[in-house]
Amino acid sequence: MLRINVGHILSKCFGFVREVQIKGKRFSVSSDLFLDALCGNISLTRTPSGILVAGDIEATSSTECGRCLASCLSTTLTGVSELYTLAHSEQSEFTIDENCVLNLGPLFRELLLVAEPILALCCSDCKGLCADCGANLNKDECECRKESINKNLSVVF
Template identity: 30%
Template sequence: MKIRVSDLISRKERSKKIDYKFEIPKFEFEGDVITPVSKCEVSGVITSDKDIVIMKAKVTCTLEMNCSRCLDTFIYPIDIDIEERFANNNSLENEDVIIVLDDILDIAQVVESNIISSLPIQRLCKSDCKGLCQECGANLNKESCSCNNDDVDIRFDVLKGFFDNKEV
């Protein structure tokens, strides 16, 4: 959905409702490919206040991502509220607004950048994900393994038997 900023600023009715659905293409985020599972739904309003256009919207969609610990895919719901301020006047550059260069505001681009900025850095399928075994690579959420998982720093290996050889 594209909106001409100058039309919204110059009109008598200075608001426009947004009810928009669109497909987000696959994208890469920190080395992982993220696949949208549903259409992105945007609902809200765009209003103008003098030379500034304010967009307030609710964004919902679902994404398929890979867990950072166990590498399984999982569904991640997006449900965010966004508020952005735009202007087509370069003199307003210092007023915490995004300058729209060609007078055309592409809502899809704004929504996509807000979705990307809302993604967690560490993407987990569940908060208590056990991850993969460091020895055999088994997914510890689905199976257990018989590997020796004593996480001992080899620098402290000498101290391992310290309490066993204690004389009373």
């Protein structure tokens, strides 16, 4: 899905644009990046040195909640603007291979790894884990919590 044959675009004149809709579920972008879903609208523009890839993509992947470690989904939205050159050049690290295949995988991987949210949460008011016993405070009220409340009360009175 991320490998697009662009032979027909390369045969057009400079400035030719083709819109591509990306839509996929449950696949690996690379060995270290698995997505639950990916969608986006990308335009491929023929330029003198190759093809300009531009648009927006939205990726959904499962991750761990930053507070309670429960599995949750995180959505990453990122803009795409990159030139794929016909031959290896200093203009871009991305090239179209000799079979006229433009592989979006390495580009998307790079963008999504950088755009990954720093702290993903299962819900905005996640209570997290108890620092003392490790209980998930979204599910149970642990004993150490009650104890510390009692201690506080005894200090007050």
